[in-house]
Amino acid sequence: MPVLNAKENLVFVVNGRPVRLEVEPDATLLDVLREQLDLTGTKRGCNEGECGACTVLINGEPVASCIYPAVKAHGKNIVTIEGLGDESNLHPVQQAFLEAGAVQCGYCTPGMVLSAKALLDKNPDPTEEEIRIAISGNLCRCTGYGKIVAAVRAAAKALSAE
Template sequence: MAKMIVNVEVNGELQELLTEPHRTLLDLLRDNLSLTGTKEGCGSGDCGACTVLIDGRPVNSCLVLAPEAEGRRVTTVEGLAEDNKLHPVQTAFIEEGGLQCGICTPGMLISAVALLRSNTEPSEQSIRYAISGNLCRCTGYDKIVRAIEVASKRMKANAAIASH
Protein backbone atom coordinates (compact mmCIF):
# COMPACT_ATOMS: atom_id res chain seq x y z
CA MET A 1 0.00 0.00 0.00
CA ALA A 2 1.20 3.51 -0.77
CA LYS A 3 3.07 5.36 1.91
CA MET A 4 1.73 8.68 3.03
CA ILE A 5 2.82 11.75 4.97
CA VAL A 6 1.26 12.58 8.33
CA ASN A 7 1.77 16.03 9.83
CA VAL A 8 1.43 15.96 13.59
CA GLU A 9 2.66 18.03 16.52
CA VAL A 10 4.36 15.83 19.09
CA ASN A 11 5.43 17.33 22.42
CA GLY A 12 5.43 20.80 20.90
CA GLU A 13 7.39 19.96 17.75
CA LEU A 14 5.85 19.73 14.29
CA GLN A 15 6.69 16.41 12.65
CA GLU A 16 6.28 15.30 9.07
CA LEU A 17 6.21 11.51 9.17
CA LEU A 18 6.21 8.90 6.43
CA THR A 19 3.92 6.00 7.28
CA GLU A 20 1.34 3.55 5.97
CA PRO A 21 -2.39 3.78 6.70
CA HIS A 22 -2.50 0.51 8.64
CA ARG A 23 0.06 1.67 11.20
CA THR A 24 -1.09 3.25 14.44
CA LEU A 25 -0.23 6.46 16.24
CA LEU A 26 1.59 4.24 18.76
CA ASP A 27 3.77 2.89 15.92
CA LEU A 28 4.48 6.45 14.73
CA LEU A 29 5.61 7.50 18.19
CA ARG A 30 7.74 4.45 18.93
CA ASP A 31 9.12 3.54 15.50
CA ASN A 32 9.28 6.82 13.57
CA LEU A 33 10.15 9.11 16.47
CA SER A 34 11.84 6.64 18.88
CA LEU A 35 9.59 7.94 21.66
CA THR A 36 9.51 4.57 23.39
CA GLY A 37 8.12 5.89 26.68
CA THR A 38 4.64 5.06 25.41
CA LYS A 39 4.14 1.31 25.78
CA GLU A 40 2.08 -1.27 23.96
CA GLY A 41 0.21 -3.55 26.34
CA CYS A 42 -2.90 -5.25 25.02
CA GLY A 43 -3.09 -3.43 21.68
CA SER A 44 -6.88 -3.37 21.93
CA GLY A 45 -7.76 -0.44 24.15
CA ASP A 46 -8.21 -2.32 27.42
CA CYS A 47 -5.02 -1.68 29.39
CA GLY A 48 -4.18 2.00 28.82
CA ALA A 49 -0.40 1.47 28.65
CA CYS A 50 -0.35 3.36 25.32
CA THR A 51 -2.26 6.40 26.66
CA VAL A 52 -1.21 9.74 25.17
CA LEU A 53 -2.96 13.11 24.98
CA ILE A 54 -4.47 14.16 21.68
CA ASP A 55 -5.46 17.83 21.81
CA GLY A 56 -5.31 17.52 25.59
CA ARG A 57 -7.54 14.46 25.94
CA PRO A 58 -6.22 11.03 26.94
CA VAL A 59 -6.69 8.36 24.25
CA ASN A 60 -5.39 4.85 23.52
CA SER A 61 -2.75 5.46 20.83
CA CYS A 62 -2.97 1.78 19.80
CA LEU A 63 -6.52 2.45 18.51
CA VAL A 64 -5.66 5.53 16.45
CA LEU A 65 -4.68 4.92 12.82
CA ALA A 66 -1.56 6.91 12.01
CA PRO A 67 -3.27 9.11 9.38
CA GLU A 68 -6.02 9.96 11.89
CA ALA A 69 -3.40 11.96 13.83
CA GLU A 70 -3.09 14.44 10.92
CA GLY A 71 -3.08 18.01 12.24
CA ARG A 72 -3.46 16.96 15.88
CA ARG A 73 -1.41 17.87 18.94
CA VAL A 74 0.02 14.83 20.73
CA THR A 75 1.63 14.76 24.17
CA THR A 76 3.52 11.69 25.34
CA VAL A 77 5.20 10.96 28.68
CA GLU A 78 8.40 12.45 27.21
CA GLY A 79 6.56 15.77 26.90
CA LEU A 80 5.53 16.09 30.55
CA ALA A 81 8.80 17.42 31.95
CA GLU A 82 9.53 21.10 31.39
CA ASP A 83 13.03 22.60 31.21
CA ASN A 84 14.53 19.27 32.30
CA LYS A 85 12.37 19.36 35.45
CA LEU A 86 10.03 16.45 36.04
CA HIS A 87 6.31 17.14 36.18
CA PRO A 88 5.04 17.18 39.82
CA VAL A 89 3.06 14.02 39.06
CA GLN A 90 6.25 12.26 37.96
CA THR A 91 8.09 13.39 41.10
CA ALA A 92 5.22 12.23 43.32
CA PHE A 93 5.16 8.79 41.63
CA ILE A 94 8.87 8.39 42.44
CA GLU A 95 8.55 9.63 46.03
CA GLU A 96 5.41 7.66 46.85
CA GLY A 97 6.52 4.47 45.12
CA GLY A 98 3.70 4.69 42.61
CA LEU A 99 5.36 2.21 40.29
CA GLN A 100 6.98 -1.19 40.30
CA CYS A 101 7.66 -2.75 36.88
CA GLY A 102 6.92 0.54 35.15
CA ILE A 103 5.05 -0.66 32.07
CA CYS A 104 1.78 1.04 33.03
CA THR A 105 3.51 4.16 34.39
CA PRO A 106 3.68 6.35 31.25
CA GLY A 107 -0.03 5.82 30.63
CA MET A 108 -0.86 6.35 34.31
CA LEU A 109 1.09 9.61 34.32
CA ILE A 110 -0.73 10.86 31.23
CA SER A 111 -4.16 10.02 32.72
CA ALA A 112 -3.16 11.66 36.02
CA VAL A 113 -1.96 14.83 34.29
CA ALA A 114 -5.18 14.99 32.25
CA LEU A 115 -7.22 14.67 35.46
CA LEU A 116 -5.30 17.38 37.31
CA ARG A 117 -5.69 19.80 34.42
CA SER A 118 -9.48 19.65 34.74
CA ASN A 119 -9.77 19.00 38.48
CA THR A 120 -7.20 20.55 40.81
CA GLU A 121 -8.66 18.95 43.96
CA PRO A 122 -9.76 15.46 42.97
CA SER A 123 -11.29 13.16 45.56
CA GLU A 124 -9.88 9.65 45.95
CA GLN A 125 -12.92 8.40 44.07
CA SER A 126 -12.36 10.72 41.11
CA ILE A 127 -8.68 9.76 41.00
CA ARG A 128 -9.63 6.07 40.88
CA TYR A 129 -12.23 6.81 38.19
CA ALA A 130 -9.70 8.83 36.15
CA ILE A 131 -7.25 5.90 36.06
CA SER A 132 -9.90 3.21 35.56
CA GLY A 133 -8.74 2.78 31.97
CA ASN A 134 -5.14 2.14 33.08
CA LEU A 135 -4.40 -1.33 34.35
CA CYS A 136 -1.55 -1.99 36.79
CA ARG A 137 -0.65 -5.56 37.69
CA CYS A 138 1.97 -4.70 40.35
CA THR A 139 1.03 -1.98 42.78
CA GLY A 140 -2.56 -2.68 43.76
CA TYR A 141 -3.15 0.99 42.79
CA ASP A 142 -3.02 2.43 46.35
CA LYS A 143 0.39 4.02 45.95
CA ILE A 144 -0.55 5.37 42.53
CA VAL A 145 -3.65 7.00 44.00
CA ARG A 146 -1.60 8.43 46.86
CA ALA A 147 1.01 9.78 44.43
CA ILE A 148 -1.68 11.60 42.46
CA GLU A 149 -3.14 13.01 45.68
CA VAL A 150 0.29 14.25 46.77
CA ALA A 151 0.89 15.78 43.34
CA SER A 152 -2.46 17.57 43.35
CA LYS A 153 -1.78 19.12 46.77
CA ARG A 154 1.71 20.17 45.78
CA MET A 155 0.54 21.66 42.47
CA LYS A 156 -2.18 23.58 44.28
CA ALA A 157 0.31 24.92 46.84
CA ASN A 158 2.74 25.88 44.07
CA ALA A 159 -0.04 27.67 42.19
CA ALA A 160 -0.96 29.58 45.37
CA ILE A 161 2.67 30.67 45.86
CA ALA A 162 2.96 31.67 42.21
CA SER A 163 -0.17 33.83 42.41
CA HIS A 164 1.18 35.79 45.41
Protein backbone atom coordinates in the same frame (compact mmCIF):
# COMPACT_ATOMS: atom_id res chain seq x y z
CA MET B 1 -5.74 2.20 -10.82
CA PRO B 2 -5.23 3.08 -7.14
CA VAL B 3 -1.78 2.58 -5.71
CA LEU B 4 -1.95 -0.06 -2.99
CA ASN B 5 -0.36 0.76 0.34
CA ALA B 6 0.46 4.34 -0.66
CA LYS B 7 1.88 6.15 2.32
CA GLU B 8 -0.05 8.95 3.95
CA ASN B 9 1.32 12.33 4.90
CA LEU B 10 0.95 13.10 8.57
CA VAL B 11 1.57 16.53 10.02
CA PHE B 12 1.09 16.95 13.74
CA VAL B 13 2.67 18.38 16.86
CA VAL B 14 4.43 15.98 19.21
CA ASN B 15 5.60 17.28 22.57
CA GLY B 16 5.51 20.83 21.25
CA ARG B 17 7.50 20.06 18.12
CA PRO B 18 5.90 20.17 14.64
CA VAL B 19 6.46 16.85 12.87
CA ARG B 20 5.90 15.87 9.23
CA LEU B 21 6.06 12.19 8.33
CA GLU B 22 4.99 9.63 5.80
CA VAL B 23 3.15 6.79 7.51
CA GLU B 24 1.68 3.48 6.43
CA PRO B 25 -2.08 3.87 5.97
CA ASP B 26 -2.76 1.18 8.56
CA ALA B 27 -0.18 2.34 11.11
CA THR B 28 -1.39 3.13 14.58
CA LEU B 29 -0.28 6.20 16.45
CA LEU B 30 1.68 3.90 18.78
CA ASP B 31 3.55 2.40 15.80
CA VAL B 32 4.52 5.85 14.59
CA LEU B 33 5.57 7.15 18.00
CA ARG B 34 7.71 4.14 18.87
CA GLU B 35 9.05 3.07 15.49
CA GLN B 36 9.32 6.28 13.49
CA LEU B 37 9.87 8.87 16.21
CA ASP B 38 11.73 6.63 18.68
CA LEU B 39 9.47 7.78 21.52
CA THR B 40 9.62 4.45 23.31
CA GLY B 41 8.41 5.77 26.65
CA THR B 42 4.93 4.96 25.38
CA LYS B 43 4.51 1.25 26.08
CA ARG B 44 2.88 -1.50 24.05
CA GLY B 45 0.98 -3.80 26.36
CA CYS B 46 -2.14 -5.59 25.14
CA ASN B 47 -2.17 -3.77 21.77
CA GLU B 48 -5.97 -4.05 21.89
CA GLY B 49 -7.08 -0.92 23.71
CA GLU B 50 -7.57 -2.70 27.03
CA CYS B 51 -4.60 -1.98 29.32
CA GLY B 52 -3.78 1.72 28.90
CA ALA B 53 -0.01 1.19 28.75
CA CYS B 54 0.05 3.06 25.44
CA THR B 55 -1.89 6.10 26.68
CA VAL B 56 -0.89 9.47 25.21
CA LEU B 57 -2.68 12.80 25.26
CA ILE B 58 -4.35 13.92 22.07
CA ASN B 59 -5.49 17.53 22.33
CA GLY B 60 -5.32 17.04 26.10
CA GLU B 61 -7.41 13.86 26.26
CA PRO B 62 -5.97 10.47 27.22
CA VAL B 63 -6.21 8.02 24.31
CA ALA B 64 -5.05 4.45 23.76
CA SER B 65 -2.55 5.00 20.96
CA CYS B 66 -2.42 1.29 20.05
CA ILE B 67 -5.89 1.44 18.50
CA TYR B 68 -5.74 5.03 17.26
CA PRO B 69 -5.06 5.26 13.53
CA ALA B 70 -2.01 7.43 12.95
CA VAL B 71 -3.72 9.28 10.10
CA LYS B 72 -6.39 10.49 12.53
CA ALA B 73 -3.68 12.35 14.44
CA HIS B 74 -3.23 14.71 11.47
CA GLY B 75 -3.33 18.32 12.70
CA LYS B 76 -3.53 17.28 16.35
CA ASN B 77 -1.43 17.99 19.39
CA ILE B 78 0.14 14.88 20.95
CA VAL B 79 1.86 14.65 24.32
CA THR B 80 3.83 11.55 25.28
CA ILE B 81 5.62 10.86 28.53
CA GLU B 82 8.78 12.34 27.00
CA GLY B 83 6.91 15.64 26.78
CA LEU B 84 6.42 15.90 30.53
CA GLY B 85 9.85 15.76 32.05
CA ASP B 86 13.07 13.81 32.17
CA GLU B 87 15.20 12.25 34.87
CA SER B 88 16.84 15.51 35.80
CA ASN B 89 13.65 17.55 35.66
CA LEU B 90 10.59 15.47 36.54
CA HIS B 91 7.08 16.80 36.09
CA PRO B 92 5.29 17.12 39.48
CA VAL B 93 3.08 14.12 38.62
CA GLN B 94 6.16 11.99 37.87
CA GLN B 95 7.84 13.21 41.06
CA ALA B 96 4.76 12.36 43.11
CA PHE B 97 4.63 8.84 41.62
CA LEU B 98 8.24 8.27 42.60
CA GLU B 99 7.84 9.63 46.11
CA ALA B 100 4.64 7.68 46.79
CA GLY B 101 6.18 4.38 45.70
CA ALA B 102 3.63 4.17 42.88
CA VAL B 103 6.19 2.83 40.41
CA GLN B 104 7.11 -0.84 40.65
CA CYS B 105 7.78 -2.57 37.32
CA GLY B 106 6.96 0.77 35.69
CA TYR B 107 5.23 -0.65 32.66
CA CYS B 108 1.94 1.08 33.39
CA THR B 109 3.56 4.27 34.64
CA PRO B 110 3.83 6.43 31.50
CA GLY B 111 0.17 5.89 30.64
CA MET B 112 -0.91 6.24 34.24
CA VAL B 113 0.99 9.53 34.64
CA LEU B 114 -0.56 10.94 31.46
CA SER B 115 -4.08 9.97 32.54
CA ALA B 116 -3.39 11.62 35.89
CA LYS B 117 -2.05 14.75 34.21
CA ALA B 118 -5.13 15.01 31.99
CA LEU B 119 -7.33 14.76 35.08
CA LEU B 120 -5.39 17.37 37.03
CA ASP B 121 -5.33 19.77 34.09
CA LYS B 122 -9.14 19.81 34.20
CA ASN B 123 -9.75 19.15 37.87
CA PRO B 124 -6.98 20.41 40.15
CA ASP B 125 -8.51 18.96 43.32
CA PRO B 126 -10.07 15.59 42.47
CA THR B 127 -11.69 13.25 44.97
CA GLU B 128 -10.40 9.71 45.37
CA GLU B 129 -13.36 8.48 43.35
CA GLU B 130 -12.62 10.93 40.54
CA ILE B 131 -8.99 9.78 40.51
CA ARG B 132 -10.02 6.11 40.36
CA ILE B 133 -12.40 6.85 37.48
CA ALA B 134 -9.70 8.81 35.61
CA ILE B 135 -7.21 5.94 35.82
CA SER B 136 -9.77 3.18 35.31
CA GLY B 137 -8.50 2.59 31.77
CA ASN B 138 -4.94 2.06 33.00
CA LEU B 139 -4.23 -1.39 34.39
CA CYS B 140 -1.50 -1.96 36.95
CA ARG B 141 -0.53 -5.49 37.92
CA CYS B 142 1.87 -4.44 40.67
CA THR B 143 0.70 -1.71 43.00
CA GLY B 144 -2.93 -2.42 43.90
CA TYR B 145 -3.67 1.20 42.89
CA GLY B 146 -3.58 2.62 46.44
CA LYS B 147 -0.16 4.18 46.02
CA ILE B 148 -1.10 5.49 42.59
CA VAL B 149 -4.17 7.23 44.01
CA ALA B 150 -2.00 8.66 46.80
CA ALA B 151 0.49 9.88 44.20
CA VAL B 152 -2.20 11.68 42.22
CA ARG B 153 -3.46 13.35 45.38
CA ALA B 154 0.09 14.42 46.24
CA ALA B 155 0.61 15.72 42.72
CA ALA B 156 -2.60 17.75 43.00
CA LYS B 157 -1.27 19.37 46.18
CA ALA B 158 2.14 20.03 44.64
CA LEU B 159 0.63 21.59 41.53
CA SER B 160 -1.75 23.79 43.48
CA ALA B 161 1.18 25.05 45.58
CA GLU B 162 3.14 26.07 42.47
